[in-house]
Amino acid sequence: MDLIGLYPTWYEPGIGSGWVIGLIATIHVLFSHTAVGAALLFTYLAYLGYRDDRPELIDFIKKYGLFLLVFSYILGSITGPGIWYSTTVGSPRGISALIHNFVWKWATEWVFFVIEVVGVYMMVYLVGKVDKATYLRIAITFGMASFATMLAIVGILSFMMEPGMPNWAEKGGYLLGFYGDNTFAQLAIRIAFMFTMTAVVGGIVVAGLKDQVFKTWLARRLAVLGIVSTIIGISLYPWYLSTLPAQAQIVMENRIPDYYGTAILTVLLATIAYFAFTLFKPRMLTASIAGLATLSILILGLFPGETIRESARKPFVAGEYLYSNQVIAKDVPGMTVKSEIPTLEKVGFTHASVFWPETQRDITVNNAHEVGRTLAIAACSNCHSLSTTGIRPIAGYFGGITDVSRIKTYLLGALATGNTMYMPKIPLQDKEAEALALYLASLADPTVVARYVEENSKTADAPQKVLPAIDDKKTTSPVARVNVSFPTSGLEE
Amino acid sequence: MDASMLYALRDPLGVPAAPIIFLLLGVLTWALHIAAVHVLLGASSLTLFGSLNKNPHWRRLADAMVSTAKIAVSVAIVLGVAPLLFVQVIYDPFWYTSNVLSAWWVIGFITFLIFGSLLLFIFYGLNSSMKTKPKTRCPGAMLAAIAFFLVVGFIMHALSVQMLKPEKWMEWYAPGGIVDASGRALHAYNFWRFGFFISLSAPVIGLWLIAYRRYLLGRDNEDQSYLAFVRRLAMPLISIGGIIALALYVGWMATLDQNVASFALSFWSIITVAMLLLAVAVPFVLSKKLDSGFWGYAPFAVGAVALIVVGAMREALRWATLYGVHGYNALDYKLHMDWYSTLMFFLTFAAIGGAVLAYLLTVSWKAGQTKGMYVASPMVNRMGTIGISLLAVWIIQYFAIGLWVAYSG
Numbered sequence: 001m002d003l004i005g006l007y008p009t010w011y012e013p014g015i016g017s018g019w020v021i022g023l024i025a026t027i028h029v030l031f032s033h034t035a036v037g038a039a040l041l042f043t044y045l046a047y048l049g050y051r052d053d054r055p056e057l058i059d060f061i062k063k064y065g066l067f068l069l070v071f072s073y074i075l076g077s078i079t080g081p082g083i084w085y086s087t088t089v090g091s092p093r094g095i096s097a098l099i100h101n102f103v104w105k106w107a108t109e110w111v112f113f114v115i116e117v118v119g120v121y122m123m124v125y126l127v128g129k130v131d132k133a134t135y136l137r138i139a140i141t142f143g144m145a146s147f148a149t150m151l152a153i154v155g156i157l158s159f160m161m162e163p164g165m166p167n168w169a170e171k172g173g174y175l176l177g178f179y180g181d182n183t184f185a186q187l188a189i190r191i192a193f194m195f196t197m198t199a200v201v202g203g204i205v206v207a208g209l210k211d212q213v214f215k216t217w218l219a220r221r222l223a224v225l226g227i228v229s230t231i232i233g234i235s236l237y238p239w240y241l242s243t244l245p246a247q248a249q250i251v252m253e254n255r256i257p258d259y260y261g262t263a264i265l266t267v268l269l270a271t272i273a274y275f276a277f278t279l280f281k282p283r284m285l286t287a288s289i290a291g292l293a294t295l296s297i298l299i300l301g302l303f304p305g306e307t308i309r310e311s312a313r314k315p316f317v318a319g320e321y322l323y324s325n326q327v328i329a330k331d332v333p334g335m336t337v338k339s340e341i342p343t344l345e346k347v348g349f350t351h352a353s354v355f356w357p358e359t360q361r362d363i364t365v366n367n368a369h370e371v372g373r374t375l376a377i378a379a380c381s382n383c384h385s386l387s388t389t390g391i392r393p394i395a396g397y398f399g400g401i402t403d404v405s406r407i408k409t410y411l412l413g414a415l416a417t418g419n420t421m422y423m424p425k426i427p428l429q430d431k432e433a434e435a436l437a438l439y440l441a442s443l444a445d446p447t448v449v450a451r452y453v454e455e456n457s458k459t460a461d462a463p464q465k466v467l468p469a470i471d472d473k474k475t476t477s478p479v480a481r482v483n484v485s486f487p488t489s490g491l492e493e
Numbered sequence: 494m495d496a497s498m499l500y501a502l503r504d505p506l507g508v509p510a511a512p513i514i515f516l517l518l519g520v521l522t523w524a525l526h527i528a529a530v531h532v533l534l535g536a537s538s539l540t541l542f543g544s545l546n547k548n549p550h551w552r553r554l555a556d557a558m559v560s561t562a563k564i565a566v567s568v569a570i571v572l573g574v575a576p577l578l579f580v581q582v583i584y585d586p587f588w589y590t591s592n593v594l595s596a597w598w599v600i601g602f603i604t605f606l607i608f609g610s611l612l613l614f615i616f617y618g619l620n621s622s623m624k625t626k627p628k629t630r631c632p633g634a635m636l637a638a639i640a641f642f643l644v645v646g647f648i649m650h651a652l653s654v655q656m657l658k659p660e661k662w663m664e665w666y667a668p669g670g671i672v673d674a675s676g677r678a679l680h681a682y683n684f685w686r687f688g689f690f691i692s693l694s695a696p697v698i699g700l701w702l703i704a705y706r707r708y709l710l711g712r713d714n715e716d717q718s719y720l721a722f723v724r725r726l727a728m729p730l731i732s733i734g735g736i737i738a739l740a741l742y743v744g745w746m747a748t749l750d751q752n753v754a755s756f757a758l759s760f761w762s763i764i765t766v767a768m769l770l771l772a773v774a775v776p777f778v779l780s781k782k783l784d785s786g787f788w789g790y791a792p793f794a795v796g797a798v799a800l801i802v803v804g805a806m807r808e809a810l811r812w813a814t815l816y817g818v819h820g821y822n823a824l825d826y827k828l829h830m831d832w833y834s835t836l837m838f839f840l841t842f843a844a845i846g847g848a849v850l851a852y853l854l855t856v857s858w859k860a861g862q863t864k865g866m867y868v869a870s871p872m873v874n875r876m877g878t879i880g881i882s883l884l885a886v887w888i889i890q891y892f893a894i895g896l897w898v899a900y901s902g
């Protein structure tokens with residue numbers, strides 16, 4: 001049998017699964033980076049505190065630590081597996097690819113994670129209960145373990161964009177998948193911004209300090225940390241960009257709305273301005289100001305950042321071989337993985353998918369619309385909402401066209417051939433293209449379906465025949481402009 | 494869903510070490526996870542009960558239990574991650590399908606867990622010393638936290654049960670032939686099974702209390718009447734709680750699907766009952782001995798072994814269902830042996846995990862037993878230094894190998 005292992009799809013018509021995943025990921029980035037940053041900051045403060053005999057530093061650790069415990073460790077450690085869970089339901093084969101390549105790396109990270117969690121409780125609860133040297137040892141252990149969790153994860157994240165080394169596909173194996181230019185560039189940039197986030201979030205605690213002299217001292221240190229790390233982060237960005245695959249560069253140039261770049265730059269400059277404020281007016285720092293700054297970073301900085309990382313790797317979702325819509329697009333001889341495109345070309349989604357209603361495997365005039373919907377769910381909904389809300393609503397790309405044959409021509413010309421660069425090749429069979437076209441047309445005008453059925457049942461032996469065009473000259477969609485067009489930029493967002 | 498379809502869902506990348514390793518690690522780490530969950534649920538319930546009570550012993554216990562619960566929630570989460578990793582490696586067709594079909598609940602799992610944990614922390618923050626203050630602030634937070642934890646556990650339970658019913662998947666995904674991709678429903682559960690896993694919290698927290706009591710005995714001049722109180726509470730929790738759990742177990746076995754009904758009298762099922770009975774009996778048999786030497790810790794140790802057996806039984810049932818009924822053999826997964834990452838994990842686990850955790854736990858333990866400041870002995874200090882050195886070696890090898898792979902041409 002020609003089966004390919006596509007899972008059921010989760011398609012959420014309201015906000016769209018993409019946003020849910022993005023939201024969880026963004027929150028987790030904040031928590032986890034703050035956790036690692038704060039761990040290193042703690043280690044440093046514990047060192048200073050004991051070296052110069054400054055109990056207020058140790059007190060701060062206790063205070064910030066308690067806050068951090070809730071903020072980062074509890075929430076960070078829930079949203080961490082939360083990302084697994086959310087990508088599981090949003091892109092099961094994507095997470096599966098990461099798990100099956102890197103399970104041991106994740107297991108290794110888990111060892112550090114256990115140490116980290118034990119460590120953070122000890123940092124908080126053993127203040128003053130153990131001798132200095134011991135406390136310092138705990139602090140150093142904690143800081144190093146925390147840093148190691150980040151090291152362990154970063155190569156997996158960069159594999160989502162591309163395999164570490166180009167010859168991974170040929171040779172396979174963990175090392176070539178994990179390590180590469182992009183891994184190190186990403187690591188460097190993450191470390192920089194991790195300190196930025198630590199400095200911002202740290203402000204929430206600093207704001208509450210009663211001792212004004214100490215508050216000033218610490219707020220200034222955090223401000224310097226914030227400014228330096230932000231500047232380093234910005235200056236590392238070109239290096240990071242240069243390590244992205246060519247495909248991603250093009251996508252970023254064409255598909256990311258211009259204001260994203262501006263927004264991010266503005267946020268970074270605002271961040272520096274914010275730190276300049278806390279540097280010169282440390283006493284004016286209040287918890288609400290610091291809280292607001294944290295929230296702004298989250299909404300204005302991290303979310304677009306995550307979105308870009310998400311969009312830039314399109315049409316792939318992992319390792320440059322797995323499409324967003326879960327189809328394996330290329331052979332990976334090093335891992336004896338075979339492309340699934342030939343199977344789809346041979347028998348189509350309707351016959352290759354495991355999760356396909358039996359009544360929809362053969363397409364008839366009467367079930368065409370339903371098959372079209374199932375196809376849209378399976379092949380498109382990972383990146384396009386099928387309703388009017390959510391990520392990249394699909395109807396918007398067809399500008400209200402209701403001419404089934406025209407849409408079908410487009411689907412066969414631009415999608416089935418893989419001629420749309422940032423989209424997967426979606427090898428639709430002729431009848432599948434017609435079914436999908438009917439469904440897409442019905443999004444603009446539901447009555448199309450009844451007419452289609454009526455027209456075609458009369459000529460049941462000529463199922464290719466479709467409805468005459470409805471006037472759509474005024475539309476601006478790529479499909480309408482040219483009968484078959486290959487849009488490479490423009491319409492999105 | 495026939496076997497060929499289940500096999501088609503497997504990840505073509507294969508697995509990087511013998512599948513049996515993942516299966517065993519899954520069972521072992523799940524047992525640890527559920528043990529932490531039991532301590533969490535047990536300690537939370539005792540906290541709630543104690544916080545609503547005027548008796549000073551109860552209030553002191555509530556104080557101790559809320560601290561336990563707070564740490565247990567972290568531990569339960571951390572220890573939950575491990576089986577979550579391993580289940581995806583060899584049971585991906587089942588785990589992913591089950592999750593996607595109930596996607597909203599999967600998201601709900603995270604959300605409710607966040608609510609529950611925050612509520613627990615809020616309760617803790619509001620009631621820093623129930624021992625000295627007669628009034629409890631906002632016990633509702635604790636009650637709500639427990640409720641959220643139960644919902645979280647129920648979602649996990651439903652996902653675990655849905656995994657085992659491939660014959661129903663298509664009906665759930667496309668009822669009447671129309672695809673419903675909304676992921677809004679939980680499709681399968683078994684209250685006996687869920688009840689069994691949850692009810693084990695009672696005997697487990699009882700065993701935990703015995704160990705807690707032993708820990709207090711190690712300190713100087715502990716309040717004898719409090720120690721007696723803890724014991725009086727622990728024993729019936731173990732015996733009555735244990736009997737209830739066994740009754741629910743019998744209910745679960747009696748309601749197994751027809752095609753695996755014979756599992757009820759299989760080796761794994763019988764040894765599970767035997768181990769649970771043993772764990773319940775041990776504290777009663779030891780009785781007076783619990784106060785001498787390290788015997789006070791023995792019951793919990795036996796309980797932990799019993800939970801590993803429970804985990805093995807749970808796995809055996811999965812095997813009987815997926816292999817026995819559906820023809821899916823989790824152990825014939827395609828192998829792409831990856832020596833570096835496999836060895837690296839085991840080395841890290843044994844050397845760094847072992848050394849560092851031994852150090853950290855020794856220090857916590859000693860600090861807890863010492864009144865005033867604990868000063869580490871040279872021996873303990875050496876353990877700490879070894880741990881740090883190993884971490885440093887790990888970080889260095891990460892960069893050394895990485896830079897070599899990435900830039901050596």
Ligand code: HEM
Nearest residue numbers: 081530569570573574576577580642645646649650653690
């Ligand atoms: C308060 C929180 C939690 C409770 C009460 C809880 C409870 C449970 C219960 C009762 C089961 C067994 C279900 C059955 O077999 O019927 C279970 C399984 C499981 N739990 Fe948890 N859990 C909690 C948190 C977590 C977390 C945070 C994670 C992951 C990070 C997790 C991961 C798992 C996994 C992966 C399984 C199934 C493993 C398998 O099928 O092999 N749990 N949990």
